[in-house]
Amino acid sequence: MTTDDSSTPVTSNPDSERARISQRVGAIQPSATLAVDATAKALKAAGRPVIGFGAGEPDFPTPQHIVDAAIEAAQDPSTHRYSATGGLPELRSALAEAFSSTTGLEIEPAQVLVTNGGKQAVFQTFATLLDPGDEVLLPAPYWTTYPEAIRQAGAVEVPVLAGADQGYIPTVDQLEEARTERTRVLVLCSPSNPTGAVLTPEQVAEIGRWALEHGIWVVTDEIYHALTYEGMPFTSVLKAVPELAETTVLLGGVAKSFAMTGWRVGWMVGPADVIKAAGNLQSHLTSHVNNIAQRAALAALTGPSEPVEQMREAFDRRRRLIVEKLSAVPGFTVPTPTGAFYVFPDVSGALGREIRGKKVTTSTELATVILEEAEVAAVPGEAFGAPGHLRFSYALADDDIVEGIDRVAALLSE
Template sequence: MSARISAIQPSATLAVDSTAKALKAAGRPVIGFGAGEPDFPTPEHIVEAAVVAARDPKNHRYSPTAGLPELREALAEHVGSTSGLPIEPAQVLVTNGGKQAVFQAFATLLDPGDEVLLPAPYWTTYPEAIRQTGAVEVPVLAGAEQGYVPTVEQLEAARTERSRMLVLCSPSNPTGAVLTPEQVTAIGSWALEHGLWVVTDEIYQALTYGDMPFTSVLRAVPELVERTVILGGVAKSFAMTGWRVGWMVGPTDVIKAATNLQSHLTSNVNNIAQRAALAALTGPTEPVEAMREAFDRRRRLILDKLAQVPGFSVPTPSGAFYAFPDVSAVLGREIRGRRVDSSSELATVILEEAEVAAVPGEAFGAPGHLRFSYALGDDELIEGIDRVIALLSE
């Protein structure tokens, strides 16, 4: 195998989820908090649109690599409404899920030796995708004490003459942190001042809670429009993780180049899934709001339960569906005769002793933490955290 491919680490989140499912299949009552996957079915009107599309012969053929024209138009309107800027369909590329959008954005904009400022904790795929281009990620760690949000001063301290790009993810996977409008403005203005590209992952934009709004970087700093690529997808907000429809939105020349790349990788996205995504974007919003309200209830529930775990410190997440407790106070102790010196070791002990699966912070560039997804049923959520409470209270 090539050195480039051999160096890729498997997705930690998918690995934890696979382990939990394998143990459950073997008869063990494992409760998995690992996958960022809504437990709701895809809304019925979306499924029905796919059924109708599957029966239409026009969807049985190749379609434009960049996406169905109707879907690109809907996405241009959707992104335009959140960014506050006019977006043209030519600025939109439909991809096979959000991950393909991530890889293609980096592949289109980065060269070997470029540096990418990557706020940490970060989603586990970002550094792997950056490295595939020959570029180098430069983590900028923001801890629990600052709500997992980096300051401009931290970003500036990490910037060098090789810095080409800043990656943003708000609401955040893995922390659930949401940048305030003021923070987005400050960070975006700093990126503009220094001529950086901004790649902003907005896949969780519909999932914010309380009084916290979602703020697109282009709404805050519209002058960045020629140096920003927006990433998104239907997976999280519409419970469509398996449908695999994502998108890139950016300057026309960037999207054209990324489309050329995709023409040699995968060509068009599955037409049936594209029709379903169109129904999601243009259909009723009530199912999305109902899921958001359920996530908000589970957010409050898991925060209450995690606060009862000895040694856990949990900032309040304002978006997405993750809690990211600081567990450093637990490290260095023995649990059922096993010394635990890292969050990775703690996750292993919790899985083996309590049969609860969480993702260690090492996967996100933030040792000393665990990620718990609350995109699962209330009863399992309560039972799972109660097991962790019981284990760490011994």
């Protein structure tokens, strides 16, 4: 406390001396995909006939046997209490068994950590592996959360852009050019959000061997592993290069394949020491995942596979439909995705013009015009490190796909 010339006490104001929000948190950008989805839902609530292609969320209900398992769990008093931070033992065992099957390695339950959705798995993995100044090779287009999570760990993302001309898949030569002595981690996401691209077994092996040669950790997001099409196989990097077992963390969750986005169950799978350290972090951050949701996830993993296959077949039909419709939009170049439920057209041919009196020079401006004039919501490529593109999710009804893309085509044909 100080005084002025009249001896009146003056209390210092901490907010006048520094920002109210920390630099670390203040630098975080909101999720572009969730922002687009929220805008679309707000407009629909206001009575506008908006069709939203923004959110990566299946439009199917969670399969009934999973819901039934959750109801049964809710009535079991044992689920009403704290449980182990790492996850219910039976769920960790089921996950260890599943990953032993997909990787060909012997995965132990101690190598599994159950998290509150896939995003917590992403944040905890980077927090566990990275120190300030470390660099992360991030193939672009990339999911919007990766760079934010990397920065929160004090590290630096190094985007490696692969365009439509190479199927949105980076080459080893590109990765090598971006590598420095500070490179610590390589991120893989196959099938990809936002592009729907899937690495072939040969590409996975080539990239994996390169990472092994240079002592680089691999963080591989496999949440869309069950959603591939046209006979394209999913290949885990540990199946292709088992020698990476001590320097790889696999990420996933029940959200996409089982239509369980709201249940918030994800996981990390990796070396036991990494999983233990991440579990220590989680013990202070959120403790364990909701027990009822964990029991539902167990039912998803161990129950019948027919509902998952039925959803995959529906996504495949919608995939072919939206590619056909988007390919007819003036200025759009549309690579055919073979996984996930996204299509990522290059829209540079639709830029540099006026649309209903509005100058459109970027994909962000194009997305804004499409939303305002055609009442269709898509996510601009800038959010994914790939300007000149738009992401359309086809996790919505066939009729909405047809109506929405027809609106875009009509607008850009004027």
